[in-house]
Amino acid sequence: MVDADQTFVIVGGGLAGAKAAETLRAEGFNGRVILIGDERDHPYERPPLSKDHLLGKKDRESALVHEPAWYAAHDVELRLGQTVTAVDRDAHTVRLGDGTVIRYDKLLLATGSEPRRLDVPGTGLAGVHHLRRLSHSERLRDELKVLGRDNGHLVIAGAGWIGLEVAAAARTYGAEVTVVEYEPTALHRVLGPELGQLFADLHTEHGVRFHFGARVTEITGQDGMVLAVRTDDGEEHPAHAVLVAIGAAPRATLAENAGLALVDRADGGGIAVDASLRTSDPDIYAAGDVAAFEHPALHHRIRVEHWANALNGGPAAARAMLGRDVSYDRVPYFFTDQYxxxxxxxxxxxxxxxxxxxxxxxxxxxxxxxxxxxxxxxxxxxxxxxxxxxxxxxxxxxxxxxxxxxxxxxxxxxxxxxx
The missing domain is CATH 3.30.390.30 (FAD/NAD-linked reductase, C-terminal dimerisation domain)
Known part of the structure; x- marks a missing residue:
């Protein structure tokens, strides 16, 4: 039975938020649990968006964290398709976009991150994609099928993990692929030049063309559709579609407006939390992509944008919200499959x-x-x-x-x- 005397609110309907709700119930919390997400889909995992779901190997239900019926069965109140517009720390409330005000005893911010945008002409053309949500993956998948059928060209801005995984998927569909990257090789900032080159070589062997040392300056079009991509060194690449994969930024505006301590953007940004994932407000916690936490084992603050951090960070924050002694010290982990x-x-x-x-x-x-x-x-x-x-x-x-x-x-x- 739910004890309405205590209400824990989770803002963010992704993996971290869903696993936090699961942990609260598993740990015996019998108060209200309210999970608020700005997407209409039930909470899902994001790795399939650039892997199996993009390749059409698995349907959208396979990406769900829980079966839809799980939430009602465990008395987790879902508010899907709702945006939290403000946190009032003094009143212990959150305000939703429809004007609803919800009081909380403890609050978890698991708002994730969002793709960085290109600030160049042409990004509003049809055929320009970002990849963060299930709907993004499905639109991109449909486009890749057409490109593969018609020998069309995809230009990817960014040779990071998302860019390379999509490049592999696009080549699997048969599309022509060009990757534009400012650094001298793929994954340069993650792996360094030698191992980054290994991934570039892998993709080159599969027909991907790279244009290193250049930035996209314009996406040109005709009749509202993508036609080509221009770079700052004067090159022009034919394109029927463009994927912008130049990184992600933590969705920390809600925390910033609430006056919570943040990490400087130059140091990775995000909401500053301690090893228990508690923010500068003792009743507010943060987990997943948005949380920059003091790592007890690595001895410095990090912010991790990978699946395992959401999977493990949500439960850690939930236990801390319940007053458990938590020291979140998971070693960051991620994986990829390409060809x-x-x-x-x-x-x-x-x-x-x-x-x-x-x-x-x-x-x-x-x-x-x-x-x-x-x-x-x-x-x-x-x-x-x-x-x-x-x-x-x-x-x-x-x-x-x-x-x-x-x-x-x-x-x-x-x-x-x-x-």
């Missing part, structure tokens, strides 16, 4: 944070593990077409042990022995 390459990445190694990259295995065969080191300590690891090593890689990261790079490179040396 015949599967990859898992653990850790946190932004540019300037490491002084050495070592490789165990054969990069030529694309079967290897790469390690990013700082002062001899492993701070990140990426396994490519090598499986069942995530646990020892994460243990190495957590241990902060100084390791012998030669032993790290040697496949005959068990990773567990380096701890």
């Amino acid at each position: 015949d390459l599967g990859m898992e990445y653990s850790g946190w190694a932004p540019p300037g944070s490491y002084d050495q990259v070592v490789v165990r295995g054969d990069t030529g065969k694309r079967e290897f593990i790469a390690f990013w080191l700082d002062g001899g300590r492993v701070i990140a690891g990426m396994n490519v077409n090598v499986w069942d090593v995530t646990e020892p890689v994460q243990k190495l990261i957590r241990s902060r042990a100084v390791v012998d790079p030669d032993a790290l490179c040697d496949p005959s040396v068990p990773l567990e022995s380096l701890l």
